[in-house]
Amino acid sequence: MKILLKFASLVSWMGHPLFTSALMITLISLKRYQFKEACVIVAILVFGVIVPANLYTFLKVRKGSFRDFDVSNGKERLYFYVAIIILMSMGTGMLLYYLPNTAIASGSVLTVLLFITAFFINRFIKVSLHVSLTIYFSFIIGQFYPDLYLVLFVLTMLIAWSRLFLKRHTSKEIMVGTLVGIIYATILNYIIK
Secondary structure (H helix, E strand, C coil), X not given: CHHHHHHHHHHHHHCCHHHHHHHHHHHHHHHHCCHHHHHHHHHXXXXXXXXXXXXXXXXXXXXXXXXXXXXXXXXXXXXXXXXXXHHHHHHHHHHHXXXXXXXXXXXXXXXXXXXXXXXXXXXXXXXXXXXXXXXXXXXXXXXXXXXXXXXHHHXXXXXXXXXXXXXXXCHHHHHHHHHHHHHHHHHHHHHHC
């Protein structure tokens, strides 16, 4: 049981939205854009969104305002959503300024809308952002790296399992997260084709 707990914790950590977002956007950027543009995209994401969001969450956990780094409590999540939506909106604004009319800017706008949707749904049920964003980005990554579809599917299933096993989410919350991820992935797929 301890081994399963450690494995589930590792998978959950690997599936954390702030980690998977950075990894997957880096992969997309390197595949779709020139190296210089990819570096700008990754820098905006990492220094404009990921680092500040991690710092905000870390400080809230340290202060005792958040119980854990996953921000698993539904009420605590409302504050997290506001912070991440503001940071993502600023990052999206920078992308729209530096790389207007690009798929990455469109994807960033949709990511903000995904978080806004999750924010409103969170008032009724806690959406699994781990699952939502993994599905959302897996759809996109699969467009550029078709050989990874199976790996990404297995990763998504493992992340969903880990969230259930660790009791961070119910199956209903996982399903809502799945639905949100699929809806926004479908919209982005339609836009970038």
